[in-house]
Amino acid sequence: MTTAPTRLSKQARREQLLDVALAIVRASGADGLTLPTLAEAAGVSRPIVYDHFGTRPGLLLALYQRLDEQHRTAIAQALKQASPTAADIAGTISVAYFACATDLPEFNAVSSALKGNPEMEAIQHELHDGYTDLMADALTPYSPLDQAALRLHCVGALGAAEAIAVELNRGATTAADAITALTGVILGRIERADGRT
Incomplete structure (x- = not known):
């Protein structure tokens, strides 16, 4: 029997996305960080990333x-x-x-x-x-x-x-x-x- 993956709370998901965003900036610089690249690297759908940050400047500000x-x-x-x-x-x-x-x-x-x-x-x-x-x-x-x-x-x-x-x-x-x-x-x-x- 397989268990469903644990669903993160909104705050925990935001922290996880910011961790991934930081890793992207470390690896590729700030130019490499966009909402689509974050969604792909974090393994989540784009709407989840847009829901948390709205825009690229919103993500960078966070x-x-x-x-x-x-x-x-x-x-x-x-x-x-x-x-x-x-x-x-x-x-x-x-x-x-x-x-x-x-x-x-x-x-x-x-x-x-x-x-x-x-x-x-x-x-x-x-x-x-x-x-x-x-x-x-x-x-x-x-x-x-x-x-x-x-x-x-x-x-x-x-x-x-x-x-x-x-x-x-x-x-x-x-x-x-x-x-x-x-x-x-x-x-x-x-x-x-x-x-x-």
């Missing part, structure tokens, strides 16, 4: 959000293990940021594929704000800056992190040097405000 969530979760976990000093918090943020930049190259591929998409712009702002808040919250106990100034400092540090990540991904610097540079950027204004120059 994948981008998932990658961002993984990135932020990794940083939050790393921060829980960090020693309670400004230097260790800044170093932990830097290590986790560049680990993600090198371990999740699909992040940049998906982001590039969505350039010019108005919905992507709104989501990027929302995710950037969340990331800035995570960073500011982690640094608050060690910073003499008021919340507005610290948050603005974190915005600047994230801009620097993105620029350094580009250098790292094109092989113009090492991970160790990227981490040192970003840690210095994060600590710079905090230590100056604290009178430690």
Whole structure:
């Protein structure tokens, strides 16, 4: 007697489809990811994929959000293990940021594929704000800056992190040097405000 295959819940199916989508981007780049190629690779009918994501940009946006969530979760976990000093918090943020930049190259591929998409712009702002808040919250106990100034400092540090990540991904610097540079950027204004120059 054969048993019928287990039917996945809608959420479990979505996660499975995103896993397959990520594998496609790893193997073929974002250009290789379409709703039909996803349906074929996942072994499901096209209507199932269209039901979950609607359009190719909808699929790419869902994948981008998932990658961002993984990135932020990794940083939050790393921060829980960090020693309670400004230097260790800044170093932990830097290590986790560049680990993600090198371990999740699909992040940049998906982001590039969505350039010019108005919905992507709104989501990027929302995710950037969340990331800035995570960073500011982690640094608050060690910073003499008021919340507005610290948050603005974190915005600047994230801009620097993105620029350094580009250098790292094109092989113009090492991970160790990227981490040192970003840690210095994060600590710079905090230590100056604290009178430690």
